[in-house]
Amino acid sequence: MRFDETYAGNVFIKSHPNYEESKAVLYGMPMDWTVSYRPGSRFGPARIREVSIGLEEYSLYLDRELDDVKFFDAGDIPLPFGNPEKSLKEIKEFVRKVVAAGKVPIGMGGEHLVSLPVMEAVYEKYNDLAIIHFDAHTDLRTDYEGEPYSHATPIRKIADQIGPKNVYSFGIRSGLKEEFEWAKENGMHISPFEVLEPLKKVLPTLAGRNVYVTIDIDVLDPAHAPGTGTVDCGGITSKELLASIHEIARSGVNVVGFDLVEVAPIYDHSEMTVNTAAKLLREMILGWVK
């Protein structure tokens, strides 16, 4: 990671060189060892940083520039290959420090399971926390073929901690029948297929709340994000996702942390997915870090 002087990796465009002065901290979580289908999201953070250099620093959507927000790019959290339990622990410890320092944690996955320890660390500080979750998949399993640590379980595990009623999922189009039934019975919010319109209805009810936003890039239709582990057609456009990010920016919620996960560059020869991820992150940083 980048705290020592010999850091040798790329950083996100216009990230601030000084940790102490920054309001937010960007970090990669290059883990993909519990996925059940196509691995490769471990290379997401590095490639997103690399292409971020081609981003405009100015957002026409928000009329704001990256220079207006001080965020530090801490590099990637070193994770032990093939050991999910220890990896999650490392992530949690890192994010605890970021949150303790009053900074906004901004994560780049990696598979979706990496969001779990982040959300847990954030919840330790903000006990009124609500989760906004964009995804094609429910991720509400208790385990995956017996394994409790799986990319299919993070939302369930955090819901069990903060209460299902505080979890709001959007864009969902795949899951087990049992997952949808559990959500319904436990008062968790799921908006199937769509994101923007249901989000507009939910946001006013969350005004003033501390919110963590976790975005699985596969909420996008494969046409817009082919570079991900599990492509699932019938998703939303990148235009709709951008509008949803801006909707949150303009709402009264207090975003205390967020992430973008499941970017797997190898499946996208055109590099559109990493470029889209970089732009989405720019908009989230400009819109959500106040």
Next chain:
Amino acid sequence: MRFDETYAGNVFIKSHPNYEESKAVLYGMPMDWTVSYRPGSRFGPARIREVSIGLEEYSLYLDRELDDVKFFDAGDIPLPFGNPEKSLKEIKEFVRKVVAAGKVPIGMGGEHLVSLPVMEAVYEKYNDLAIIHFDAHTDLRTDYEGEPYSHATPIRKIADQIGPKNVYSFGIRSGLKEEFEWAKENGMHISPFEVLEPLKKVLPTLAGRNVYVTIDIDVLDPAHAPGTGTVDCGGITSKELLASIHEIARSGVNVVGFDLVEVAPIYDHSEMTVNTAAKLLREMILGWVK
């Protein structure tokens, strides 16, 4: 094929192991030898089966699970390479048996010409048959540069048999001027460019009818299905195609057979097209096999 014990290929997820007990029969028709542009759809069926393993068995759209429908995956019909005439004959004979057994034939192409013998075999049983056809192309030629067996001719050839008035094409955006004129003069229905809205208007007029549905994957915009022989921009989204499938499911038509053709995996490095094809088939099976 899979009727003998030494079958050695993949089968579609949750296909039923027993032919006799099944209500529907899935089969591949790996033929691509008459295409005029890019071949490769011969590998469609095998790759669709392979990725089907990653599908959720439950459809949130239809609230139904694959276990609720007994369909047998018969494997691929063995076809003689480079011999379209004999290939079509083999297909027809196979489908005749399926239809005679009172089962619903579900075909995976292969090029679009493979739908012709299927539709003919179905028509032998259901003489009030109507065809619903989703495609970017008219496929209404009488021949292609002198060749009567061509991927550009199947709809014309079936229309000549069942009557043009019983053929309903949707999403069409390419063809010869003469093809559109022939359709108009002969009372065949063509909805240019769009699928969902015109379909909603047509379906009530078909209520109670026996209908065969043939879907060329290139009705989708290339953004949603790059893995096909002839990519033609200006198409519909996978969301719209899913909605159209569900519209048919909820209408009063009686789907007596259907197919999905022209999936050519090699042109799609992200594998989105085969994954989309697998999900479309799941929805068609869950929605149309009663």
Next chain:
Amino acid sequence: MRFDETYAGNVFIKSHPNYEESKAVLYGMPMDWTVSYRPGSRFGPARIREVSIGLEEYSLYLDRELDDVKFFDAGDIPLPFGNPEKSLKEIKEFVRKVVAAGKVPIGMGGEHLVSLPVMEAVYEKYNDLAIIHFDAHTDLRTDYEGEPYSHATPIRKIADQIGPKNVYSFGIRSGLKEEFEWAKENGMHISPFEVLEPLKKVLPTLAGRNVYVTIDIDVLDPAHAPGTGTVDCGGITSKELLASIHEIARSGVNVVGFDLVEVAPIYDHSEMTVNTAAKLLREMILGWVK
């Protein structure tokens, strides 16, 4: 180029063999040496011609056939590799001759900078010229890191000549803050994000005017045109771009020249971008060359 008898390259489908008899002249400008991100658009024209062979000659959108329009494919303008100044001069001289002969110049890029000398040559003849510009990027810089000849500058340079009030940009979603401010202060028209709806409002005000239309393929969302140098999500669909082309065709503007630039085939394994470019050109030729 193709004026001498030994021309050895492809030509666009149904291009007319005789220069003198043609009303329009198609030509390639295979230059990509000033781009700041991904090069490769030099191969755009050759690949577009190659796949044009697969196009239907008839447009269902416009009910017109390529045989109805005489356009000559002049091949590619020979350009000195790595020398933008001399390249632009060569282009300008060529287009001057085309315009002088009363023919409509139709350019294929190459990077966007190639449009500058074309627009200058057209402006020499039509001094009431207006520019319609479809793009993801403003291209309004005065220079790029000190270089005046850059793919980021052509619209600014032509605006300085014909007056910013005569320039109409659509679909823009990226640029420097300063570029947008300059446009605003100088009365240049910019429609952010959208194309079709704002175009419908602008076109009536341009009725009767001589107009040059320049289309950067990256106005399309990367889902629809992954094969371009700078992919920028949040763009329009190919359906919307086709509709916009048809809107111009039906308006009262007099299109005196047009181009399609920034097609870089190597980034699109599916070849959808070159196929889309070929179809867009067919529609522009059929709709705009009267």
Next chain:
Amino acid sequence: MRFDETYAGNVFIKSHPNYEESKAVLYGMPMDWTVSYRPGSRFGPARIREVSIGLEEYSLYLDRELDDVKFFDAGDIPLPFGNPEKSLKEIKEFVRKVVAAGKVPIGMGGEHLVSLPVMEAVYEKYNDLAIIHFDAHTDLRTDYEGEPYSHATPIRKIADQIGPKNVYSFGIRSGLKEEFEWAKENGMHISPFEVLEPLKKVLPTLAGRNVYVTIDIDVLDPAHAPGTGTVDCGGITSKELLASIHEIARSGVNVVGFDLVEVAPIYDHSEMTVNTAAKLLREMILGWVK
């Protein structure tokens, strides 16, 4: 094809514009409809011509330039998609004319079956004909699963006509046991695995003979030619194949025709196979057309 004035395709670099004056005739045979594995060689000829533009005109190996040999590029022979019988007839008729005019036929495939009618047409003129055959596969089947016209049969069919003793195969590493037995019993020459060394031994025995050389690009190891239908490891290097071509050039045999087949560009993202094919053709033309 290119005999009429409106020819609109690429031609091989430095091909001569005049048919009558040329000593050799290059032509494409874009057929791939009988292959049993991966199709796509129909695009070989067009892509080879396109990249030939990047070839040096001078061969350091042979100290000769393309300007030293007059060869005409006739374009592609139009072949009916999916109809092998008619396709072979068209090829045969074309090559008969070339041979009758005393010119050397130079074919580009397409699948290997296209070599059969060429060799037959050449044999009609040269009844002492010997065949030199470079390939990974024997191609000695009498039929392929019942089909007599197949990419697996051309060498057997020509051997039956000119006599197995006049056929010399090199580099073979795959085939049915029966094929090798047939070859052995009938006195046909097969050099397994290797090309250069056994060729050096055979060539002196062929001095003064009229010879047709047919090269399947898959005689190369897949490392050197990934862009082919059937990749089979354990092959020779491009260096060895170049040396073999030069060995024939320096021997006393009289090459009366030759071809290079089975180049399928889609499987080779790096374009190395088409570039290699273009260079091999340059060397064959410079070395064999006297």
Next chain:
Amino acid sequence: MRFDETYAGNVFIKSHPNYEESKAVLYGMPMDWTVSYRPGSRFGPARIREVSIGLEEYSLYLDRELDDVKFFDAGDIPLPFGNPEKSLKEIKEFVRKVVAAGKVPIGMGGEHLVSLPVMEAVYEKYNDLAIIHFDAHTDLRTDYEGEPYSHATPIRKIADQIGPKNVYSFGIRSGLKEEFEWAKENGMHISPFEVLEPLKKVLPTLAGRNVYVTIDIDVLDPAHAPGTGTVDCGGITSKELLASIHEIARSGVNVVGFDLVEVAPIYDHSEMTVNTAAKLLREMILGWVK
């Protein structure tokens, strides 16, 4: 796996349908969760089986046909995603049964760590076991950044059990200085860079011994096997590897088990690596299963 009747996956060409009657058992170990660089070898076994259908059943190298050897394809061993400890346990239990039944285990990886439990299970039966190991990498680490279960450790771990003097590595070109020192100090055999010539010297000393052969596909140069996690130039050709396999077949060693690992299809668009893997397996089966 395939022991129950509802098995739904591909099997290797000409594998025997009956487990009991077979002398050897082929199985996949689709695990890639401890790799430190590029994952994806989990898809190796499925893709190798799929392309095996294109293999000739006859080996010209060994003059033997697949019908001459009865081997059962058991499908893939179900492994818990992201849990290496449990995965290794599952593999070991499966192989124990195979070995106990007197059958030869034939493994397809998956990452190289999967070979460890196999070798352990084989060693339980054959306590004079020697290991022949082809690889670019030493795989002699005791742990990888603290993790004992890693793709970088299997050879060390088995060497610790059977004694370093019984391990023979060939083709090695990468490793830590410490690994080479450990090997030297402990009498383990390492042939750097080369395989065939040093193997010829070693084999006579192993005559009559029970030997397990483990081949990491990356012993091949990346030119010959681009589809693997860690590409390392300076390797051997597929021709040399084939010759090495045949050398073992002709030696007096008794091969009691073997595997081929680290085939990661996604990095090889041409599919040469999976085709090569299938052919290598054919030769190993024909040459080593007596």
Next chain:
Amino acid sequence: MRFDETYAGNVFIKSHPNYEESKAVLYGMPMDWTVSYRPGSRFGPARIREVSIGLEEYSLYLDRELDDVKFFDAGDIPLPFGNPEKSLKEIKEFVRKVVAAGKVPIGMGGEHLVSLPVMEAVYEKYNDLAIIHFDAHTDLRTDYEGEPYSHATPIRKIADQIGPKNVYSFGIRSGLKEEFEWAKENGMHISPFEVLEPLKKVLPTLAGRNVYVTIDIDVLDPAHAPGTGTVDCGGITSKELLASIHEIARSGVNVVGFDLVEVAPIYDHSEMTVNTAAKLLREMILGWVK
């Protein structure tokens, strides 16, 4: 570049953090604007650094570790897009400083023209300089279609300055007839096709000389380096190139600077070329920086 504190890019594995203490300086020259065929080598340096992280730090070939050599990675020299003249000037000025500080310049291209200013700067200090040049192409043109600054000219231009007798080219297999004649007439050394054997003969004659080594990655056969602008078959293997590097390391020549150019990652989906480039650089650094 990296001299200021806010450097935000990757660096080569084990590069030293301090410029002053280092004996050698690595830098990228991301320029590709004068190439006549396929651009893309501008992305070579960044991708080589990125994959260098996967390199072993120890060389088994040289028994030396990267920690044994202090080399500083200065990042990329900022070059003005599309302006070769100014770019070359920037490079020259940078290298002058490196050489003046007594450090060894190590360049990563970019196209081959970038080597020219480097060699000129090195020659300013070492006036007995000899050039060792590995390449498929002569690069001896005086201009390319009129342009003096071209990737086809650097060796000629430096030969004109230091004297053709001091230039030694190896592996050459393509060029104009005139280039070879010029070389011969002027006493320049060219070893056609081969590298290792002729190098062994030349090196003793250069013992004690100050030598600059420039390697165009396309000296490798395309099988070994598909990721380059101009693929030219008949080249050497990576094994031979490694051996040639080691041969120089063991000779008595004094390497005062070196580079590796023309790595264009986009054409190599497997990433083998950038991985090979990284390993070659490791060997050059370990073998040549004393």
